[in-house]
Amino acid sequence: MVKKSLCGLTADEILDLIEPLGYNRAHAVSISNSIYKKAVSDISYIEKIPIRLKEELLSIALSGIYLPLASEVSADKSVKYLFRTENGKEFETVYIPDNKRNTVCVSTQSGCRMGCLFCITARYGFRGNLTAGEIVNQILAIPQAAKVTHVVFMGMGEPMDNLENVLKACSIITAEWGLSISSRNVTVSTVGIMPGVDQFLQKTDCNLTLSLYSPFSEERKKMIPMENKYPVQKIVDMMKNFPVKKKRRLSLAYVMVKDLNDTDWHLEGLKSILKGSKIRINLLHYHPDWNDQNYSSSAERMQFFKHNLIVSGISASIRKSRGTDISAACGLLAIR
Numbered sequence: 001m002v003k004k005s006l007c008g009l010t011a012d013e014i015l016d017l018i019e020p021l022g023y024n025r026a027h028a029v030s031i032s033n034s035i036y037k038k039a040v041s042d043i044s045y046i047e048k049i050p051i052r053l054k055e056e057l058l059s060i061a062l063s064g065i066y067l068p069l070a071s072e073v074s075a076d077k078s079v080k081y082l083f084r085t086e087n088g089k090e091f092e093t094v095y096i097p098d099n100k101r102n103t104v105c106v107s108t109q110s111g112c113r114m115g116c117l118f119c120i121t122a123r124y125g126f127r128g129n130l131t132a133g134e135i136v137n138q139i140l141a142i143p144q145a146a147k148v149t150h151v152v153f154m155g156m157g158e159p160m161d162n163l164e165n166v167l168k169a170c171s172i173i174t175a176e177w178g179l180s181i182s183s184r185n186v187t188v189s190t191v192g193i194m195p196g197v198d199q200f201l202q203k204t205d206c207n208l209t210l211s212l213y214s215p216f217s218e219e220r221k222k223m224i225p226m227e228n229k230y231p232v233q234k235i236v237d238m239m240k241n242f243p244v245k246k247k248r249r250l251s252l253a254y255v256m257v258k259d260l261n262d263t264d265w266h267l268e269g270l271k272s273i274l275k276g277s278k279i280r281i282n283l284l285h286y287h288p289d290w291n292d293q294n295y296s297s298s299a300e301r302m303q304f305f306k307h308n309l310i311v312s313g314i315s316a317s318i319r320k321s322r323g324t325d326i327s328a329a330c331g332l333l334a335i336r
């Protein structure tokens, strides 16, 4: 019999597992507290449940919490972790400390099949989806787990290509019986698979960021193949028209590449696409691979974009690059 992984189950699913054995919701909550709040990796150490329940659980379930295989520390104190699932899928996770804000960047797939040209993960290929438990374990199993305040789904993979597991992971991360991290501190990034974006907006309160690259469809198509199926203007319109709850953030991520997408024409395109909306824009440094001919836009150019967007009434910021020396920055995760 294949044992069930407790990490990745909702409180209701834990109850479904133990109710037929004669146990109740209080026991299910004790189990979820031990897994999600204390990261108990051995069922025998689950607190506040009868010994008989532990014995029964041991025969049908695993905690589902497992440690990373390796880690690498950046000069800026970010840490990249390598995980491997039981069936051999590998993926990376990055811990990013920044004063009181400690973020974990999780992967949702081993590799990715979206084929974005500016992203090194795309070259690693696609090795499979991660389960909700494998996504949540990336937060629980790192040594800094107790300090985590924010979670971003910006590691390997396209979250909307593994939507069911991503939605479940979001609900575990934000639930009181789960990790109890506010949905305001959880952000999921996408290249814009429209049906997935639509469901994501409706089914969670977590933040969403759309990876843009270019405000112009023809140009975006060359970098992000998904643009051929779901044009950027339609996705941005969907985001603009969605009735967003207070404090939920919808944003665009704009990777800036010198001379390619940082011209005045692109700036005007960004203003036009965002006109009349509350969507904010994050300007990101481009992180080239060693054999790349392209470079990130200069700090001055990025400031120029930021200033002009803000003057036009668009909320804009520049995201600090972290972990570049250990290939842990945006777009560089590729199991090296």
Ligand code: SF4
Pocket (backbone or CB within 6 Å): 112, 113, 114, 115, 116, 119, 120, 121, 122, 155, 156, 157, 158, 191, 211, 331
């Ligand atoms: S940018 Fe995101 S969606 Fe595109 S290939 Fe990289 S990981 Fe996949």
